Amino acid sequence: MISVEAALQRVLEQVEQLPPEEAPLLETLGQVLAEDVVAHLDVPPLDNAAMDGYAVRAADTTAADEHSPVSLRVIADLAAGYTTDIVVGPGTAIRIMTGAPLPAEADAVVQFEHTDEGRRVNPRLEPARRENVAILVPAKSGLNVRRAGEDIRAGQVVLRRGTALRPAELGVLASLGRSTALVYRRPLVAVLSTGDELVPLGQPLRPGQIYNSNSYAIAAQVRRTGGVPLLLGIARDLPEELIARLHEARRADLLITTGGVSMGDFDVVKNVLASEGEVTFWRVRMKPGKPLAFGRIGPTPHLGLPGNPVSAMVTFEMFARPAILKMMGKGNYRKPSVRATLEQGARNTDGRRVYLRAYVRKVGDDFVASLTGPQGSHIATSMTGANGLAILPEDAAEVRPGERVQVLMLDWPEDENL
Numbered sequence: 001m002i003s004v005e006a007a008l009q010r011v012l013e014q015v016e017q018l019p020p021e022e023a024p025l026l027e028t029l030g031q032v033l034a035e036d037v038v039a040h041l042d043v044p045p046l047d048n049a050a051m052d053g054y055a056v057r058a059a060d061t062t063a064a065d066e067h068s069p070v071s072l073r074v075i076a077d078l079a080a081g082y083t084t085d086i087v088v089g090p091g092t093a094i095r096i097m098t099g100a101p102l103p104a105e106a107d108a109v110v111q112f113e114h115t116d117e118g119r120r121v122n123p124r125l126e127p128a129r130r131e132n133v134a135i136l137v138p139a140k141s142g143l144n145v146r147r148a149g150e151d152i153r154a155g156q157v158v159l160r161r162g163t164a165l166r167p168a169e170l171g172v173l174a175s176l177g178r179s180t181a182l183v184y185r186r187p188l189v190a191v192l193s194t195g196d197e198l199v200p201l202g203q204p205l206r207p208g209q210i211y212n213s214n215s216y217a218i219a220a221q222v223r224r225t226g227g228v229p230l231l232l233g234i235a236r237d238l239p240e241e242l243i244a245r246l247h248e249a250r251r252a253d254l255l256i257t258t259g260g261v262s263m264g265d266f267d268v269v270k271n272v273l274a275s276e277g278e279v280t281f282w283r284v285r286m287k288p289g290k291p292l293a294f295g296r297i298g299p300t301p302h303l304g305l306p307g308n309p310v311s312a313m314v315t316f317e318m319f320a321r322p323a324i325l326k327m328m329g330k331g332n333y334r335k336p337s338v339r340a341t342l343e344q345g346a347r348n349t350d351g352r353r354v355y356l357r358a359y360v361r362k363v364g365d366d367f368v369a370s371l372t373g374p375q376g377s378h379i380a381t382s383m384t385g386a387n388g389l390a391i392l393p394e395d396a397a398e399v400r401p402g403e404r405v406q407v408l409m410l411d412w413p414e415d416e417n418l
C-alpha cells in the first residue's frame with residue numbers, strides 16, 4: 001500500500017499546466033491569469049468629485065461659518081460623464097455631482113450638507129440652476145477630490161501572472177476596459193462510469209440494477225473545481241464497449257472512470273485499461289478509497305476511482321481535484337482545513353488514514369465536528385450532510401469523543417454567532 005501523499009505526488013507528476021487562452025472576462029472567474037496585466041490608463045482617469053456638492057476654490061471659503069456664510073456665484077452644473085471648459089474663477093462655484101471631473105481652477109468640493117442647499121429635505125429635488133450658494137464650512141484644498149490615478153496608475157502592473165481571478169480581480173480588469181483575459185485553459189474532464197448494473201437516469205430499474213449516480217457527483221465536482229465535465233455515460237463490463245468509450249476520452253485533458261478497480265472486480269476492466277494504455281493499480285492507505293488506478297489512455301491521463309459513491313467522491317477530492325487545479329495553473333492544491341473538536345468517537349481498524357464525513361460548525365471561537373451518520377462507503381447520504389472530512393490518522397487506533405481532529409473543509413460553515 002502507498003500513502004495518500006505518494007499517490008498524489010505520482011498523479012501530479014503526470015499532469016501539466018494547460019496552455020493559456022484568451023477568454024471572455026466573466027468566463028474566467030476561478031481561472032488563473034497567464035499574463036501580467038499592465039494598466040494603460042489611470043483609474044480614475046481624471047481628478048473628480050467624491051461628493052455631490054459645489055466645486056470651489058478652497059481659498060474662497062476660508063472665512064465661511066455657519067453664522068456668516070460665504071456666498072459664491074453658481075456658474076454651471078456638471079454631472080458625472082461630462083466635462084466643462086468653464087473655469088472656477090474667484091468668487092464662483094460649479095454645482096457638481098459625484099464622479100464628475102473637477103473643473104479647472106477648482107481645488108475642493110463642498111458637499112451639499114455644508115451649504116444652504118443641504119438644509120432642504122432632498123437636495124436632489126432642487127432646481128438645477130440657482131444664482132448663488134452659501135458655503136457654511138471652510139474647505140481645505142483637496143477636500144472631497146479623488147485624484148487621477150489614485151487607484152491605478154498607467155504603466156503599473158495591476159495583477160500578476162498566477163493570480164486566481166475572483167470577482168474583485170474581474171472588476172479591476174473591467175475598470176481597465178478589458179473584456180477578455182489570458183488564462184490557463186480549463187481542462188476538459190471526461191467522466192465514465194463502469195458497471196453492468198448501472199442504468200442511465202430516466203429509465204426504469206430492473207432487479208439488480210442501480211442508477212448511475214457517480215457520473216453526476218463526479219461531474220459536479222469537476223465543474224466546482226473549475227474543469228469542464230464531459231459525460232461519457234456508462235460502459236458495461238465488456239471489453240469492446242469499454243475500448244470504444246475510452247477512445248472518446250482521448251480528446252479530453254483528463255479521464256476519470258469510476259468502478260472496476262477493486263480486487264474482486266471483473267478482470268475485463270483491468271485488462272482493457274492495461275492493454276489500451278499504461279495503468280498502475282494502487283492500493284492507497286486510505287479509507288474510503290483503497291483501490292485506485294492511474295495511467296494514460298493515449299495522451300490522456302486517467303484516474304480510475306473506486307465505484308462506491310463515497311469512495312469516488314473522497315478520492316476525487318484527494319487526487320482529481322489537485323490534478324485539475326495544477327492543469328489550471330494553480331499553485332496550491334491543499335484543501336483548507338481546521339482543527340475541530342469531534343463529538344463522537346471513531347476507530348481505525350487497519351492502519352489506513354480514515355476520512356470521516358462530518359458537519360463542522362462554529363461554536364464561539366472554536367469549531368465542533370459531528371459525524372453525519374453511518375460511515376459506509378456506499379452511504380452517499382453521509383456526504384450530503386457533510387461540509388468536511390475529519391481525519392483519523394493512519395497511526396491512531398481511535399479518536400475519543402471530545403478529542404481534537406483535523407478536518408478538511410469541503411464547504412465553510414456559516415458563522416452562527418454573526
Ligand code: AMP
Nearest residue numbers: 193195212213214259260261306307308
Ligand atoms: P466497483 O468498484 O465497480 O466494484 O463498484 C463498487 C460499488 O459501487 C458497487 O456496489 C457498485 O454497484 C457501486 N457503483 C459503481 N459504479 C457506480 C455508479 N456509477 N453509480 C453508483 N454506484 C456505483
Ligand code: MG
Nearest residue numbers: 194195259260
Ligand atoms: Mg463494477
